[in-house]
Amino acid sequence: MTDIAIHDTDTAHQRLRAEVRELCDRFGSEYWRARDRERAYPEEFVRALTEAGYLSVLIPKEYGGLGMGVTEGGIILQEINRSGGHSAACHAQMYTMAALLRHGSEEQRRRYLPDIARGGLRLQAFSITEPEAGSNTPEIRTTAVPDGAGYVVTGHENWTSRILQSDLLMLLARTQPLPEDPAERAEGISLFLVDLRRIRAEQPGTLVVEPVRTMFNYATNQVWYKGMRIPADSLIGQEGEGFRYVIDGWNAERILLASEAIGDGYWFLDRAIDYANRRSVFMVESFAIADASVGDGEVLGEIHAESWKAAYAGFFEPAFFAEAVRHRRGKWHDVLAKGQDTILLAARAGRPLTFSYFGSSPTRPGWAEIFGFYNHPDGWGSGSAAALMVASLRRLREDGFGGVHLWTLRDTPQSRRFYTKSGFTESGAVRGHDFGDGHPIEQVEYELI
Numbered sequence: 001m002t003d004i005a006i007h008d009t010d011t012a013h014q015r016l017r018a019e020v021r022e023l024c025d026r027f028g029s030e031y032w033r034a035r036d037r038e039r040a041y042p043e044e045f046v047r048a049l050t051e052a053g054y055l056s057v058l059i060p061k062e063y064g065g066l067g068m069g070v071t072e073g074g075i076i077l078q079e080i081n082r083s084g085g086h087s088a089a090c091h092a093q094m095y096t097m098a099a100l101l102r103h104g105s106e107e108q109r110r111r112y113l114p115d116i117a118r119g120g121l122r123l124q125a126f127s128i129t130e131p132e133a134g135s136n137t138p139e140i141r142t143t144a145v146p147d148g149a150g151y152v153v154t155g156h157e158n159w160t161s162r163i164l165q166s167d168l169l170m171l172l173a174r175t176q177p178l179p180e181d182p183a184e185r186a187e188g189i190s191l192f193l194v195d196l197r198r199i200r201a202e203q204p205g206t207l208v209v210e211p212v213r214t215m216f217n218y219a220t221n222q223v224w225y226k227g228m229r230i231p232a233d234s235l236i237g238q239e240g241e242g243f244r245y246v247i248d249g250w251n252a253e254r255i256l257l258a259s260e261a262i263g264d265g266y267w268f269l270d271r272a273i274d275y276a277n278r279r280s281v282f283m284v285e286s287f288a289i290a291d292a293s294v295g296d297g298e299v300l301g302e303i304h305a306e307s308w309k310a311a312y313a314g315f316f317e318p319a320f321f322a323e324a325v326r327h328r329r330g331k332w333h334d335v336l337a338k339g340q341d342t343i344l345l346a347a348r349a350g351r352p353l354t355f356s357y358f359g360s361s362p363t364r365p366g367w368a369e370i371f372g373f374y375n376h377p378d379g380w381g382s383g384s385a386a387a388l389m390v391a392s393l394r395r396l397r398e399d400g401f402g403g404v405h406l407w408t409l410r411d412t413p414q415s416r417r418f419y420t421k422s423g424f425t426e427s428g429a430v431r432g433h434d435f436g437d438g439h440p441i442e443q444v445e446y447e448l449i
Contacts, residue, residue: 013075017449018402020076023052024083032084036217041165046090047119049080055093056117058252060101063109064117070252074259081263082270088218088260092124092162095256096170098249099191103237108193112168124162125196126170127223128246131158137172137243138185142225144173144192150232151175151192153206153225161220163209169194172246173225175239191242192234199228273423274390287387292343292355297333299352300343305329307374311412320437341371342395346388353379356392361405368396370406389422393448405447407431419446 027045035042049055057073059065066072073094080087093116100109100123115121133139142155153173163169176188199207206228209221237245292300305325313321336343341359345352354375361369370392375385396404405427408415424446432440 013072014402014449016072016075017079019052020054020079021083023048023054024080024085027083027085029084032086035086039213039217041162041219042086042089043165045085046165049090050119053117055090055119058094058097058101059113059117063113065113070255073252073256077256078259078263078266081260082266083263084267086217087263089162090124091256091260092126093122095249095253096123096126098252099170099236099245100193102248103191103241103245104193105233108233108236112193116168121167123166123168123170123193125160125166125168127157127160127163128170128172129157129159131156137246138189139178140172140174140189141178142173144171144175144190144230146175147229150234151230153192153228153230155225156222157225158212158222159220160209160223161218163196163221163223164211165219167195167197169196170236172242186243188240189243190239191236191245192230193236194230194234199230203229270423273421276386276421287346287348287353287384288350289344289346289388289391292336292345294336296343296345296352297336299345300332300336300355301329303352303355303376304332304372304374306376306378310377311415312409315409315411315441316435316437324435344388344392344395346384346391348379348382348384351378352376353382354384354388356388358392358396358404360401364403364405366402368399368401368404370404373406385418386422389418393423403447403449405445407433407443407445410442410444416444416446422448424448 026048027042031045032042034040046055053066054076056065057068057076058070059067061067077087077091077094100112112121112123116123128137128140129135130140130142133141140155140157142153142157144151144153151173153171155173160169171192171194172189173192174188175190179185179187196207206226208224208226210223212220212222214220236242305328308325308328315321316324335341335357341357344356346354355372356370357372358368358370361367363369373385373389373392379385393404406419406424408419410430425448427445427447429445431443431445433443434440
């Protein structure tokens with residue numbers, strides 16, 4: 001699979017991406033397809049995320065969380081979706097934290113957050129939307145009427161996702177009648193943190209949940225509250241201020257959901273590129289790709305020399321260029337004899353056309369570098385370069401490299417387009433490279449994570 005690169009300047013962010021991607025690799029496409037076919041909650045995946053601490057990313061360290069920010073939360077969700085996973089199964093635990101952290105009491109935070117961070121409790125459900133009010137939240141009619149030591153909740157809400165998989169529920173309800181003045185309708189709404197364990201054990205008949213089948217596996221529901229009693233200490237912050245508390249967390253929620261969408265976009269691009277590189281058009285012959293052997297020195301030299309003659313002649317003085325071509329035609333016997341790096345060779349109908357030369361990067365620990373990628377002019381347009389690039393990237397992934405980079409001449413638009421189509425992006429680095437004539441030529445760096 002070809003992967004589009006995402007450029008992080010922060011080493012910690014690069015490490016976080018790699019760690020999340022490694023976890024997601026344990027849950028491949030077949031896992032997610034099976035969950036979708038069965039309309040099953042991805043219990044194993046959510047458990048693994050929880051045990052790794054990723055769902056506690058926004059919980060401060062003093063309560064047992066990772067103590068990171070929205071940027072790190074976005075990276076986690078993006079990588080889940082980029083892997084082909086479905087972060088909607090667990091994303092609410094991140095963005096529902098804002099109301100509890102900012103507006104909950106210290107007693108509430110200490111009662112719930114450590115257990116949430118450890119994975120002993122799940123806060124995955126948020127009940128806010130109603131069939132009639134829709135997105136016009138101030139119009140909700142679900143009520144929480146004060147009654148002695150607590151409140152009695154009555155109403156009907158929908159799109160309450162993951163309530164069946166949650167221990168705790170964020171619930172928005174009216175504690176004051178709906179004002180006549182539209183300008184005041186955001187008032188009188190309160191936010192509650194409901195312990196679903198107690199409801200299920202002590203008054204199960206007051207909470208009715210009906211799963212809703214959607215186009216994809218979303219674990220969402222309609223919910224009826226039928227005189228459900230909740231204690232007074234379920235209230236988050238001040239009574240009547242709940243709508244403002246919810247709005248207070250919307251910015252973070254939208255950033256996190258946008259990160260998921262970006263991950264989806266990368267996933268689709270990865271697959272589109274992979275398909276385009278693999279598909280056969282007009283019965284184009286397939287390519288045989290194998291490691292170059294010690295006896296392939298002349299073959300490699302022919303490809304290297306002829307590709308240089310076709311692409312690079314305009315960059316050098318004729319005398320120097322002729323010597324450079326001669327050197328490239330004869331150098332590969334020694335390279336193969338050393339056997340230090342990998343050389344893959346692509347052939348069509350028995351004729352070698354393209355080769356790639358790569359190994360451990362001398363400048364980026366844990367990365368690979370493609371030192372050379374050469375296509376004989378007779379192979380231009382045949383698809384051999386695309387097929388070989390796919391095979392080379394697959395080999396690098398199998399070898400455990402965290403990323404790959406390469407350098408190419410700035411003024412070779414055809415090569416740069418090829419690397420872009422193969423999933424590489426420019427890193428922003430530029431260098432002058434002297435091929436031996438004393439006149440450095442500018443190169444740009446491309447990378448793929």
